[in-house]
Amino acid sequence: MHRNRGRSAIVGIGEVPTGRFPERTAIEGALQAARLAIADAGVRREEIDYVMPTGTLFSFQFGNELATARLVEELGLPGVGSNCQVFSGGSSSTNALRIAAALIETGRARCILFVHTDKLGTGVSAQGGIDLFSTAGISAEWEVPFGQHYSTVAALATTRFKHETGCTDEELSAVCVSNRKWAELNPHAFFRTPLTIAEVMNSKMLSTPLRAKQSNMLFDGSGAFLVTSAERARDLVARPVYVLGEGGAVTHFVYSQEPDLTRFGWAAAGRQAFAEAGIGPADVDVAEIYDSYPIYQLIAFEELGLCGRGEAGGLFLRGDTWPGGRFPCTTDGGMLSKGHIGAGGSVSLMIEAARQLMGKAGARQVPGARFAVETATGGTYFDAQVTVLGTEVP
Amino acid sequence: MITPPKPRPEASAWSRPFWNAAREHQLLLQRCDDCRQWIFYPRIACPHCGSDALGWQQASGRGTIYSYTVVMNNAPSAFAADVPYVVAVIRLEEGVQMLSNIVDCDPATLGCDQPVEVVFRRLDDEYTLPCFRPLAAIGAPR
Numbered sequence: 001m002h003r004n005r006g007r008s009a010i011v012g013i014g015e016v017p018t019g020r021f022p023e024r025t026a027i028e029g030a031l032q033a034a035r036l037a038i039a040d041a042g043v044r045r046e047e048i049d050y051v052m053p054t055g056t057l058f059s060f061q062f063g064n065e066l067a068t069a070r071l072v073e074e075l076g077l078p079g080v081g082s083n084c085q086v087f088s089g090g091s092s093s094t095n096a097l098r099i100a101a102a103l104i105e106t107g108r109a110r111c112i113l114f115v116h117t118d119k120l121g122t123g124v125s126a127q128g129g130i131d132l133f134s135t136a137g138i139s140a141e142w143e144v145p146f147g148q149h150y151s152t153v154a155a156l157a158t159t160r161f162k163h164e165t166g167c168t169d170e171e172l173s174a175v176c177v178s179n180r181k182w183a184e185l186n187p188h189a190f191f192r193t194p195l196t197i198a199e200v201m202n203s204k205m206l207s208t209p210l211r212a213k214q215s216n217m218l219f220d221g222s223g224a225f226l227v228t229s230a231e232r233a234r235d236l237v238a239r240p241v242y243v244l245g246e247g248g249a250v251t252h253f254v255y256s257q258e259p260d261l262t263r264f265g266w267a268a269a270g271r272q273a274f275a276e277a278g279i280g281p282a283d284v285d286v287a288e289i290y291d292s293y294p295i296y297q298l299i300a301f302e303e304l305g306l307c308g309r310g311e312a313g314g315l316f317l318r319g320d321t322w323p324g325g326r327f328p329c330t331t332d333g334g335m336l337s338k339g340h341i342g343a344g345g346s347v348s349l350m351i352e353a354a355r356q357l358m359g360k361a362g363a364r365q366v367p368g369a370r371f372a373v374e375t376a377t378g379g380t381y382f383d384a385q386v387t388v389l390g391t392e393v394p
Numbered sequence: 395m396i397t398p399p400k401p402r403p404e405a406s407a408w409s410r411p412f413w414n415a416a417r418e419h420q421l422l423l424q425r426c427d428d429c430r431q432w433i434f435y436p437r438i439a440c441p442h443c444g445s446d447a448l449g450w451q452q453a454s455g456r457g458t459i460y461s462y463t464v465v466m467n468n469a470p471s472a473f474a475a476d477v478p479y480v481v482a483v484i485r486l487e488e489g490v491q492m493l494s495n496i497v498d499c500d501p502a503t504l505g506c507d508q509p510v511e512v513v514f515r516r517l518d519d520e521y522t523l524p525c526f527r528p529l530a531a532i533g534a535p536r
Contacts, residue, residue, distance in 0.1 A: 131470055131471055135470075139435075140401070140403070141404050141409065142403070142435050142493060143493045144401045145400065145401050145402065145517070145521075146493050146494055147465060147469060147470060147472075147479060147481055147495070148493060149469070149470050152463050152465060155481075156462070156481070156482075156483055158463075159461045159462060159463055159506065160460065160461035163505075163506040204466075205467060206465075207465045207466065208463050208466065208501075209463075212467075212468075254435060254493070255483075256483045256491050256492050257435075257491060261461055261483070
């Protein structure tokens with residue numbers, strides 16, 4: 001058995017609704033989420049000895065305040081030995097959990113509070129958001145001068161994937177519909193009205209073949225989770241969410257240097273995570289797959305081995321990934337329907353994976369969920385990060 | 395809204411020869427003197443074997459479209475006046491990939507794996523971008 005399997009656990013989660021909240025400051029969202037996570041775990045504030053904020057994009061000033069321990073002081077945490085930011089863009093949640101688990105497993109920390117907050121919905125203008133995301137994580141020398149931005153990044157993968165697998169626009173649009181089905185059940189999601197494939201396919205063309213309703217939108221949001229040892233977790237809560245396995249692969253910085261835009265590093269990362277966890281893709285009850293654009297949700301779903309290559313689109317189209325389906329996927333609505341909150345895109349998915357395993361997902365609860373897989377990727381999909389969580393240790 | 399100027403490449407000391415050659419309408423690539431691998435984008439040392447014995451050679455300028463997209467809406471401010479424009483990943487004959495624009499084309503006729511050749515588009519006095527245009531294919535006249 002892998003030496004780290006199940007030695008640490010998520011014991012508390014906290015989240016505020018994703019959306020446009022001009023009156024809710026970024027620090028307010030962060031503090032609310034943190035306090036909810038602390039209350040959810042039932043830990044005493046004195047017990048938290050490590051605070052791990054992740055990056056905030058809307059304000060350099062505010063981001064630096066989190067990096068220099070504002071949360072520790074605002075929350076009044078007297079026992080904190082380290083406040084240290086962990087940031088890798090969209091994959092921050094998975095990288096943070098990996099580092100948190102390692103600190104717990106080695107005894108370097110006992111109780112770690114991870115917090116994300118951002119204000120991309122009301123803290124920047126719409127064009128400001130496009131311009132921010134035409135440069136953030138994109139090579140200034142080799143790609144920005146050619147007009148590369150996140151729509152083209154997603155479109156380039158989509159074009160090649162369609163060419164190689166025969167994936168259709170209907171299947172890509174079905175990913176958006178599937179995520180919306182879940183968002184309809186999530187009070188924290190921004191888009192909650194029903195969506196049809198026709199609406200997606202008739203929406204404005206951004207960068208061929210990518211349409212507006214196949215693109216995420218930026219919002220305000222905040223989330224937090226607490227990580228501690230498996231032993232302490234069993235004292236604190238009825239259903240600890242054990243960190244069973246993790247895997248990762250960094251495959252490029254400059255997007256054009258990715259060797260395979262239809263696969264990325266998911267297969268290797270998934271194999272590593274499942275091997276460490278001691279389960280296989282067939283054992284997964286709920287898959288929280290990173291979905292900033294539909295293409296990435298399809299690719300990761302297939303490369304993790306949840307289905308064969310070229311088969312995921314059909315599963316989304318037939319409703320297998322919808323509420324009540326065989327393969328519940330991205331059950332909080334994802335970035336496509338809940339909303340994209342910067343580095344928090346995958347924080348939402350990590351929290352949702354834990355929420356499902358804790359049995360706290362309300363109307364969208366997957367009955368009897370024991371094992372969850374969560375994926376995350378940063379920048380222009382420079383990495384593939386996979387976490388396997390479970391309510392028991394295989 | 396005021397259109398900001400086009401973003402310029404931020405050249406490094408070791409990529410300067412690439413941009414100087416592009417200004418003269420030449421596509422130069424690094425090549426490792428030790429392992430003989432072609433290298434793009436320019437590096438301080440060979441990413442394949444770690445050698446710092448790197449030289450420059452003229453590339454064929456020919457390749458194929460690995461993938462492409464036609465930007466129609468929501469472009470970055472500096473490119474808003476250019477829509478529709480084509481962004482593509484080009485696989486050069488030398489085996490390296492680069493991002494570029496496909497120009498002098500009807501975007502509706504483009505496809506994956508289509509052959510292309512380099513052309514140069516001046517940005518300003520210092521920088522010229524290597525772009526690509528379709529090679530006329532047998533049976534598919536332009």
